Amino acid sequence: MLSPGKPYPLGATPSQQGINFALAAPSAEAVDLCIFDTTGNNEQQRLSLKEQTDGIWHGHLPSGKPGLVYAYRVHGPWNPKTGHRFNPSKLLLDPYAREITGTYDGSDLFLGHDPANPEKRDPRDNAAVALKARVATPLAPAATAGHARIAPGDRVLYELHVKGQTKLNPAVPAPLRGTYAGLAEPAVLDHLQHLGVTTLSLMPVQHRADEPRLLRMGLSNYWGYNTIGWFAPEARYWSGRPGTTPASEFRAMADAIHARGMELVIDVVYNHSAESDELGPTLSMRGIDNALYYHLREDDRSLYENWAGTGNCLNLGEPRVLQLVMDSLRFWACEMGVDGFRFDLAPVLGRADAQRGFDARAPFFAAIAQDPVLSRTLLIAEPWDIGPGGYRLGEFPPGWLEWNDRYRDTQRGFWLRQDHDDKAGLGDFAHRFAASSTEFAHRGRAPTASVNFITAHDGFTLRDLVSYDERHNLANGENNGDGHGHNLSNNCGAEGPSDDPAVLALRTRLQRALLATLMLSQGTPMLLAGDELGHSQQGNNNAYCQDNDTTWLAWIGTSAPGSDAARLGAFIARLAALRREAPALRSTRWWPAEPAPGDSSSPGIRWLRPDGEPMTPADWNDTGTALAIHFGHGTTAKEGDGSSSWLVMVNAGAQAVSFTLPPGAWLLCLSTDPEADTGDGPRALEGTAQVPFSSIGIART
Template sequence: MLSPGKPSPLGATPSQQGVNFAIAAPTAEAVDLCIFDTTGKNEQQRLSLKEQTDGIWHGHLPSGKPGLVYGYRVHGPWNPKAGQRFNPSKLLLDPYAREIVGTYDGSDLFLGHDPANPEKRDTRDNAAIALKARVAPAPTEHGPAGHARIASGDRVLYELHVKGQTKLHPAVPAALRGTYAGLAEPAVLDHLQRMGITTLSLMPVQHRADEPRLLRMGVSNYWGYNTIGWFAPEARYWSGRPGTTPAGEFRAMADAIHARGMELVIDVVYNHSAESDELGPTLSMRGIDNALYYHLRADDRALYENWAGTGNCLNLGEPRVLQLVMDSLRFWACEMGVDGFRFDLAPVLGRADAQRGFDARAPFFAAIAQDPVLSRTLLIAEPWDIGPGGYRLGGFPPGWLEWNDRYRDTQRGFWLRQDHDDRAKLGDFAHRFAASSAQFAHHGRAPTASVNFITAHDGFTLRDLVSYGERHNLANGEGNRDGHAHNMSNNCGVEGPSDDPAVLALRTRLRRALLATLMLSQGTPMLLAGDEIGHGQQGNNNAYCQDNETTWLAWIGTSAPGSDAARMSAFVARLAALRREAPALRSTRWWPAEEPSREAPRGAPGIRWLRPDGEPMTPAEWSSGTALAILFSRDFPHDTADSGAWLVMVNAGPETVSFTLPAGAWRLCLSTDPDSDPDNAQGRALTGALQVPFSSIGIART
């Protein structure tokens, strides 16, 4: 029997006295708690939650304990035109489920509506196959709540997929490959530390449901951007070892990462759910209180706003929905050890309603800013969605970082498109190299707010970027229509693989130039997993459904001395070390817009943009040239006694360029020219000038 219980906290909360259940369904007429056997297939008991407090239905089960499997049936009117989609024939997943039993198989038995007539309620019972929650044990005591651990100027992000990172890793035990435990293996973390990575950014790890279309094709949403369980780690990345749980294994992984002094960021999807549009399945919130949880169209409340392009959008303008998101974030930060979050399609979270559009002062941002835990985490926005006015680069609140796609496109256009109409000019290159002040230098935001990247999960890998001129996505089953059509890539004369030494040499040269640009730019650099070992996806620039060797990193042979992968990994490690050595290259303050004058106080930072002959750039040259030198100094540029100057010499043109060195005792730090030996070149004294080969960068210091 159920006792009244309490309306807080939401979800299933175990104690020595039993389990308290609470679910937000303000407009429901009745709610049943359904208890199942351990397999989740057989309903054993159905108990009516009699108590309702401020829209929260609740009850306490004295006999309940961790491991109990349950779901809900929610009663109310069926009137899609009014936004009401209650259907007690469909068992519903608790939005606060900490562990999820079962797998969504795409069957039409999950539909709340009649498959033949969407206006009618489907009366078939789906309890045997529905997703259900398992009561998780009360959380154990851990260390401090998750918070940013790396100084903002020192951070180097590395975007990875939990499964793809280790599925083919020979140094990871076979039983752990592709799992949270596999990612925590010493050999995996050793490699990342050698490369200077400070922050692991995991693609979605919250429980997902694959789209019916993909299931019919026999594939899955490998990337994971289709969440249905915001408190449950995705069990597909759990090793299944006896005595462990998905949550326990995830937390152990987080602890292993923290033990290395590194941060853990996860990609979270709070903009939409896996229930899709009005023809999608009824898995959880649609049947609990559809009009509460989702943005519905004002002209027809049977339809959903679709600013995410996935069929629906969660309505964070509703306090209970905002509470769900905030509770979920605190769970991952406090109980799972996460240090930060990358928010998928983040403008959706700032749309309190359809009329006002995106607002940087929306309830979600205000709630984050005042939260004593979440305000100290690393907050990264993907600053666009497909809704009206959805491109919001630079529009997020102070303290937030943002993926800077304009940086990506500019660097590709500068290094790879010099012979094309979409080439980027020197002025564009310099603006992005200096952290995109037009977008970020306001409201006290720092240069590090710009997350700079050349490649990410969405698009070509670095190897494919210099190997393919067109996307090759036929394997995705969408007729090669999916993915970006304009990649600003350069196949270097051959589409796809080549054994031509000249083609391979050019591809290597361009990869090194792009990586050096990324690691030397002001802002926060982000590397894509596998770029350092030459991972390619056969030209697939939208491999979201490729859970196979297309996306799994091929590690075998990558550590062999002299291999392309070993050389490139060592090159990235050297770039990271160089970034650490040069405070000027990772400044957390904006460089002055004007060059420092002789009257400026000693010690003032300075940056000068120079022609190869050492003279200042003229306005006309910003739109016509392909080479420039960037001089960073903590003291006056004319002071030859200054020992803190750094010089970055950039040549994106087709010929070698001679750069006149400013006065001072200059030493070569690094050349991206693959024909030079970085180890031998390091520290070599320079006099007068430096020859920088085509499509290369040279770095020197005093």
């Protein structure tokens, strides 16, 4: 029998006295707690939660212990026009579930409405197949809860997919490939540290449900942006080893990453749930209290706002929904060892209602800012959604970082599209290279607020960016209509794989130029997993549903001495080392736009023409493709005192360019030109430096 229990904390909380259950459902008329056997297939007991306090239904089960499998049936009106979709025939997953059993198969048995008539309630019981929660044994608090470790100027992000990173890696024991444990293997972390990566950014690891459309095609939401369990690690990435759970294995992975002095960031989806639109399944919150949890249309509350393009949006303007998100974030930071979060479609989180739109002072941002734990985590926004005024680059609060897609597009346009109408000019290149001050130099924000990237999970890989002019997404089952249609790519003369030495050489040259630009730019660089290996998705620029060798990184042969992958990985490692060596290139303060007049030793960025003269307004506006960027403290710097001058010589043109060097004893540290870059160490330059076509040269005093 149930005793009254307490309305806090929400979820199922085990103790030596039993388990306390608490569920936020203020519009409900009654709530039943359903207890199942350990398989989750057979309902053994149904107990009514008699107590309701301020909209929280609660009760205490004295006999309850960790491992207990449970779910809810919630009673109330069925009236979609007023936003209510209660259906006690459908078993509902606790939004606070720490471990989830069962698999959503996309069948219409999960629908709360009659498949033939969406205005009517479906009476069929789905208890045998519904998703259910398993009460988890609490983990001890993480030793470094909520603390990002890496200095902002030193941070190098690496976006990866837990499964894809190790599924084909022969250095990982076979049972651990594609799992949290596999990612924690020494060989995997050794590779990342060799590249110079400081911060792992994992694609979604919260429990997901795949869309029915994909399931009907035999596919899945591989990327994972369809969350249904915000406290439960995705069990598909668990090795299943005896004595472990998804949570304990994730936590062990976090500990292994921290032991290397690295940070762990996870991609989180709080903008929508896997329940989709009004024709989607009833898995959890739709049946618990639809009108509370979701943004509903004012003109017809049977419909959902769809600013995320996925069918629904969570309503963080409601205190209980905001509490769910904050509790989830604290769980991952305090108990799972996560150091930061990348927020998918983050403007949705700043939309308290449909009328006011995005607000950087919305309740969510205020709650984060005042939280003693979360305010110290690494906070990264994807600063766009598809709602009205949904593009908000540069508008997030101080302390936040933002994915800078304009950096991506400018660098692609500069290096890959010089022969096209959509090319980027020198002014655009320079603005993005210097951390996009127009967007970020306000309210005390630092250059590191700009997360610079050339490639990310969404779009072409680096190899495909220089191998395909068109997307090749037929495998996704959408007639090649999905994904970006304008990629600013360049196939270098052949669409897809090629044996032509000239094509392959140009592709290598352009990849190196793009990577050097990324690693030398001010801001926070982000690498895409597999780019260092030359990973290709065969031209698929929207591989969200490809859980196969399209997305799994191919490691065989990549470490062989002299292989293309080994050379590219070594080149990235050298770039990262160069970035660490050059404080001027990773400054956390905005450089003065111009040095002090008449003071050649003052700090600043000097933008120079190839002849060594300062760039003029006319130079910025012409069609030139070459310039030099002089960072640092002029010619008075002393070797080893951290104030050395650095010169980045950029040539995106089709011909070699001779650069006149500023006064000083210059050493060429690195060239992106594969033929000129011998790897023999710095060499002295005498007054000028020749930079081959589509290349960068880096020199220092």
